[in-house]
Amino acid sequence: MPSIADEIASRRTFAIISHPDAGKTTLTEKLLLYTGSIQTAGSVKGKSSSKHAVSDWMDIEKQRGISVTSSVLQFTYNGCCINILDTPGHQDFSEDTYRTLMAADAAVMVIDGAKGVEAQTVKLFRVCALRGIPIFTFVNKLDHEIRDPFDLIEEIENVLGISTYPMNWPIGCGQNFRGVFDRASRHVLAFEGDGRANATKKVGEIEASLGDAALDELIGEENHRALMDDIELLDGAADEFDLDAVRSGKLSPVFFGSALTNFGVEPFLKDFLRLAPAPSPHIDAVSGDEVDPTADDFSGFVFKIQANMDKNHRDRIAFLRICSGKFERGMEAFHVQGDRKLKLATGTAMMADDRAIVDEAYAGDIVGLFDPGIFSIGDTLCTGKRHVRFAGIPTFAPEHFARISQVDTLKRKQFVKGMEELAQEGAVQIFREIGAGMESVIVGVVGVLQFEVLEQRLKSEYRVEVRRQPLAYSDIRWIANDPEELDVQKLNLTRDTLRVEDMRGNKLLLFTSPWNIDWATEHNPALRLSEFGNVT
Numbered sequence: 001m002p003s004i005a006d007e008i009a010s011r012r013t014f015a016i017i018s019h020p021d022a023g024k025t026t027l028t029e030k031l032l033l034y035t036g037s038i039q040t041a042g043s044v045k046g047k048s049s050s051k052h053a054v055s056d057w058m059d060i061e062k063q064r065g066i067s068v069t070s071s072v073l074q075f076t077y078n079g080c081c082i083n084i085l086d087t088p089g090h091q092d093f094s095e096d097t098y099r100t101l102m103a104a105d106a107a108v109m110v111i112d113g114a115k116g117v118e119a120q121t122v123k124l125f126r127v128c129a130l131r132g133i134p135i136f137t138f139v140n141k142l143d144h145e146i147r148d149p150f151d152l153i154e155e156i157e158n159v160l161g162i163s164t165y166p167m168n169w170p171i172g173c174g175q176n177f178r179g180v181f182d183r184a185s186r187h188v189l190a191f192e193g194d195g196r197a198n199a200t201k202k203v204g205e206i207e208a209s210l211g212d213a214a215l216d217e218l219i220g221e222e223n224h225r226a227l228m229d230d231i232e233l234l235d236g237a238a239d240e241f242d243l244d245a246v247r248s249g250k251l252s253p254v255f256f257g258s259a260l261t262n263f264g265v266e267p268f269l270k271d272f273l274r275l276a277p278a279p280s281p282h283i284d285a286v287s288g289d290e291v292d293p294t295a296d297d298f299s300g301f302v303f304k305i306q307a308n309m310d311k312n313h314r315d316r317i318a319f320l321r322i323c324s325g326k327f328e329r330g331m332e333a334f335h336v337q338g339d340r341k342l343k344l345a346t347g348t349a350m351m352a353d354d355r356a357i358v359d360e361a362y363a364g365d366i367v368g369l370f371d372p373g374i375f376s377i378g379d380t381l382c383t384g385k386r387h388v389r390f391a392g393i394p395t396f397a398p399e400h401f402a403r404i405s406q407v408d409t410l411k412r413k414q415f416v417k418g419m420e421e422l423a424q425e426g427a428v429q430i431f432r433e434i435g436a437g438m439e440s441v442i443v444g445v446v447g448v449l450q451f452e453v454l455e456q457r458l459k460s461e462y463r464v465e466v467r468r469q470p471l472a473y474s475d476i477r478w479i480a481n482d483p484e485e486l487d488v489q490k491l492n493l494t495r496d497t498l499r500v501e502d503m504r505g506n507k508l509l510l511f512t513s514p515w516n517i518d519w520a521t522e523h524n525p526a527l528r529l530s531e532f533g534n535v536t
C-alpha cells in the first residue's frame, strides 16, 4: 500500500490554457487516450458532433456546443496520478477559468504555431504568472504551416515576459513536416503522418547525430542542413536549462508538436511529468507558515462553486483543492469561515463523463463537496488542533458590463436576492453606482456568455425577468487607497468614468478605455489602482 506521502508525490495537478481553437481540447483528448480513460476522440468536447463534452452540464452549453464550466479530469499514467483542470477555451470564458488556475500547480500553455501568442493566452498567462507556477508551452499544429519557430519563441518571451527553453525543435512544417529533434537525447523523432488522428502508436525514432548520412535519408538533405543550422544557433544562444527557474515560473520549457495527428504528445507528457512539481506547500495566511502537503492534518480551500450541475438535485457543488493530508468521505473537518465543524458527506470527482463518488483523495486532488449554501469562494476547511486559513482567491477584473433591472417592479425582493446570491456564488460581479439604490445594478462579467447564464438563472431559479442594457465600459480598477486617505467623489476624472462600489463596499472606477485609466492616474497623483480585487 502506498503511503500518504507516496500518493501525494505521485500527483500532478495542472491546467491547460490557450486561446480558443489553439488545440487545448484536442491535446486533452490525446492525453486521455494514452491512459485509456476514453476510447474515442470527441468525448471531451463535441463541438461539431452530437456527443457532448463531459463538462456540458448546463443547457446553454448544450445549445451552443461549448464548455462553459470547468471540469476536472483525473487519470493515472506511468505511476503518476494526473489531475487536469479543464478551463473553458471559448471566447466566452468566465471568472471560473481564472479561479481554476488558483488550484493548479502548473500550467500547459497551448499555442497555435500559425498564430502565436493570442489575446486570451496573455490573460490566462498573467494569472499563472501572478502565482509563479511553472508554465510549459506546447506549440501546436506543426502539420500545418506555422510561423518561423525562432519568431514564435521570441514572441513568447517578449509578449509574456518569460524566458524559454526549447526542449525539441521542429523539422519543417506543414507538407514538409518531418518530425522533431529532441535536444536532450539528440534523437530525431520522425513524423509518419498517416492521418490517423487517434493513433497512439509510436512514430519512428532514430538515434542519429546531426551530420549522419542516415538523417539525410530520413528527413531530406535540405531539412537536415536547416536543422543543423538551427540547432547550432539554439545551443549557442538560448537560455540554459534550469529546473529551479522552471519550477518558479521564470523559464518555460517549449515543446513543438501536433495534437491532431498525435505527434509529440507522448514525449511531451513524459517530460512534463518529470519536470512538473508534485503538490507544493500552500501558505497559512494566519501564521505565515508553509503547510506541508504531506502533513497528517487535512486542509484545502474552495476555489469554485458550481450550481445546477445536476438538474435532478439542484445542488451546489463546492470544488475544494486539497492542500495537505488525506480526504475521506464522511470525515469531519473545520470550516474556518463558518467557524464550525462539518461532516464532509459527499465527495465527488469529475471523471470522464460521470460524477464518481470519491472515497478518498489526497493533497493535489480536487473534490466536489455537496454545498447546501454554506461555502464561499476562498473558504478553508481543515482538521487538526491548529486551524489554518489559506489566502483567499482574488477577484478578477470583469471586462464586460451591463445595467440589469427587473421588468416587473413588484419582484424587487426576488431580484435583489437573486442578484446577491448569484454574485456571492461568484457567477457574476455586481456593482452599485455610488449614491444609487438597488433598482438597477451594474453587472460585470469576464465573458459575455455569463450575462445569458445570469438571465437564465434569474428566470428559472428566482422567477425574475430582467432587462439588460449593455454599457460601454471596458476596464475596471479597484481603488487600493485607504478610504480615509482619498475622497472618491473628489477625484478628477474624465466625464465617462463611473464611480462604483462592490458588495463589500470597496470603491472602484469603471473606464471606457485604457486611455482614461492613464488620465485618472496622471491627474490624481495619490490614486492607487489595482487590477485584482481584494482577496476575500
Ligand code: G4P
Pocket (backbone or CB within 6 Å): 018, 019, 020, 021, 022, 023, 024, 025, 026, 027, 047, 048, 089, 090, 140, 141, 142, 143, 144, 257, 258, 259, 260, 261
Ligand atoms: P480549443 O479547445 O483550444 O478551442 O481547440 P480544439 O482542440 O477544439 O481545436 C480547434 C481546431 O483545431 C479543431 O478543428 C481541431 O481539430 C484543430 N486542431 C487541433 N490540433 C491540431 C493540430 O495539431 N493540427 C491541425 N492541423 N489542427 C489541429 P475544427 O475543425 O475547428 O474543429 P472540429 O470540427 O474538428 O472539432
